[in-house]
Amino acid sequence: MPNGAQILIDGLVGAGVRVCFANPGTSEMHFVAALDDVPQLRPVLCLFEGVATGAADGYGRMTGHPACTLLHLGPGLAGGLANLHNARRAATPLVNVVGDHALRHKRLDAPLESDIEALARTVSGWTRRTYHAAELAGDVADAVAAAAGPPGGIATLVVPADVSWTRADGPTAAARPPVARRGLVSVDAVTGAADALRSGGRTALLLGGEAARGAGLTSAARVAAATGAKLLCETFPARLERGAGRPVVERLAYLASGAQRQLAGVRHLVLAGAASPVSFFAYPGQDSALVPEGCAVHTLAAGAEDVTAALEGLAEVVSPGASPVRAEALRPALPTGELTAESAAAVIGALLPEGAVVVDEANTSGIWLPGATAGSPPHDVLTLTGGAMGQGLPLSVGAAVACPGRPVLALVGDGASMYTPQALWTQARESLDVTTVVFDNRSYAILNLELRAVGAAPRGPRAHPLLDLSGPSLDFVALARGMGVPAERAATAEEFGAALKRGLSEPGPFVIDCVVPALG
């Protein structure tokens, strides 16, 4: 008769879960022991919980299926919450398995006791605690179904230690739950959007979620080509398909002033899988809504609806014969001389391999990347959906586990990289083909911009050090090598080009400490 941990793992495997990003503790030891009998579930050790959750996010974004995490009680879940916040914003399918004290141990208020469900509910669409081993098969099937969506989301299952170690009858392999279909949008939503886009004024189509890729993106581009609508994508898409031969779509700018310019004069804005755009932060004396006054907003499809089908339908209505505008194959020349965020972007655009998965947490150093890579071979971009720093390196782990045949390029700011540097160790442990570029400008450069944007006083001798990462400078070559990842420093465009070629051509992980001046 299997124990609860074995039932749980059989259930995960039966429901199609293939990878477990784990940072276990004592209460998860039966789960760990049970892994030996189930080769279908690949355990991947992460040295910090935020790496595990961010990796599961990257895996879910690339496969569309949930990975699971394995976390140790409330504090373990807490360590993973920031990247779960990002995953929630990305609508990523993801199952957390959180071990807990044995039920009879709960009332004793032992040191690790805490309110796990309260933490879980802040990021999860589905949260449950299993009280009996016999109920695990059903609970894990429900968890995976809840995570799968639509839309995808986070399901957190809390498993007390005694539930894991107790033996029970019952189905040892849960049936793979039926995949729920996205709801179809109404005919009115389609005709309303079509009427708006053909009304004569300036119009725009804002894509989000699944509309940023595949058939949805192509249909949207056909609509734009036929109606003259500006084709925009949300600022931080979970996964955007772009590059040579793919439809051209512009991301809404991060800074409110930029987004306002993109939307200026638009009379009708059609939302396809995206929310009505608002600024990332509020600023004194500025409106947070980005939709211009007098612009009518039309929802073609909301997050849980079938946005791809809706866009296909819309394309048939407004543009049965239109062809989308596709990006030309056009790479920048390999630059020489000074290494800056701009010349680094040109190097990346010149060398980006076909099929790359680009993880972008480069923040201020990334502003030239979309332009420099627009005509590079087709690639996917995963972005910082929830604004919680420390997402890039963990995402790269999950993307590489999900897509073993594809090169992964992680582009991260120096500040951002230091929230979850432990991801590099897992890259090395699993021999993942990730090339990481750390934009080393020795500052929280984005906060220097924001300090001005919010109208705060000029920085002085006490405030300045809080935005400055020099004194001491971080040596990312040493940090990477300390975690088993080969690394090089680049201080000129030529050095960066040579290092990037090496990183992309060699199997396994590689880190480039890309020394650039801070923006502004």
Next chain:
Amino acid sequence: MPNGAQILIDGLVGAGVRVCFANPGTSEMHFVAALDDVPQLRPVLCLFEGVATGAADGYGRMTGHPACTLLHLGPGLAGGLANLHNARRAATPLVNVVGDHALRHKRLDAPLESDIEALARTVSGWTRRTYHAAELAGDVADAVAAAAGPPGGIATLVVPADVSWTRADGPTAAARPPVARRGLVSVDAVTGAADALRSGGRTALLLGGEAARGAGLTSAARVAAATGAKLLCETFPARLERGAGRPVVERLAYLASGAQRQLAGVRHLVLAGAASPVSFFAYPGQDSALVPEGCAVHTLAAGAEDVTAALEGLAEVVSPGASPVRAEALRPALPTGELTAESAAAVIGALLPEGAVVVDEANTSGIWLPGATAGSPPHDVLTLTGGAMGQGLPLSVGAAVACPGRPVLALVGDGASMYTPQALWTQARESLDVTTVVFDNRSYAILNLELRAVGAAPRGPRAHPLLDLSGPSLDFVALARGMGVPAERAATAEEFGAALKRGLSEPGPFVIDCVVPALG
């Protein structure tokens, strides 16, 4: 007229807060700017939120007064929660200042929007959101008062960005709130404890909280000397005073079997600032309560009560003339040859300087430390109160900021160190006199013990890698240098002795990669 951020900082300073461990973002930029005008509040930048909260814990444990943190919305607080869990278990006074979106921005569900209060309440005794700048002076005074206790605790103040940037009248410097006194215990509690300890059977006195130091500890030792009671301290005290000339007290063992041996045959157990002892985890077929059958438990003083006064009173009742048993000055000889957790402990015992603050997150590698340092010069020990890994390095930052004249020795397991390695950068930035020993046994050794303790099957080829930190091995010398901290590797007892002498004698931080075999 000051803005909210200035009122907030004036209030913190007025209430006696002197240090802010910060990882700010856009919504905290007015706070950052306002720091320039207030030299009484020292900002300390941390590159990850868990470093900031753990440092504030260390500071509060050593000074008895709260430091504040500065965190960025829900995800920033989330990153700091694991060490806040530890701080809550330590009853450390600590104030979190968590920035949030402007109030008018909240309803727009921007990417960083989340339920901050739900997170905060899982660790905080006091949580409040300020809605008007004019209310900040009162709110910050309330926050500091709530944190100060008794007992100490976590107070979390959520400050929306527009509250920070709005100007307001009102008191710009809050009065320092009156310090609440701990409640006195009843005469019955004292006489009940006295009667129990003089009842003739085996007895024990279990100390926790403030009873682990100062006058309370001395009085407890007098009681033990007079009555023959065994003098025990909770397994993970927030701060324990020990060493040559100080009262001898034994910590309750972590493993249930060890604790049961310590308590075997005890007929009366008197609790002084400690909870009735329970095992850290539950194990199949074992009872979680550690108190032997038939043992009566008496509470002399609970957490919020004046345990020091209660112990002084008890000592006057049972032992007006008794002298405490004090540790003799007796160091181990400096060992030679193989470097093991045991010989490393002897090196530490031989070299520990007077007045050291020892931060102990060495886990399995630390089991010989109490014995080896029992007769070393007087020192304080800060332990892993809540069981959430990644506490040691951040605690060392806070202890060093709190006690600039005292050497800090951080003893951390390799696995534990990797949850919050960013603390080393702050050690370097602030030139803190911390010597860090990483016990590098290349495994989660404690989980190998626990795997056996819970009766899980022997580890196989898929489970084993989840407890193993080799492949690749972590190079702590490279990691430390990468964050600006000088470092050395020690592979023999002699090398470790030389490295520890160097670390303790030089100012500023130093890391020793102490290569030892895993226990067991």
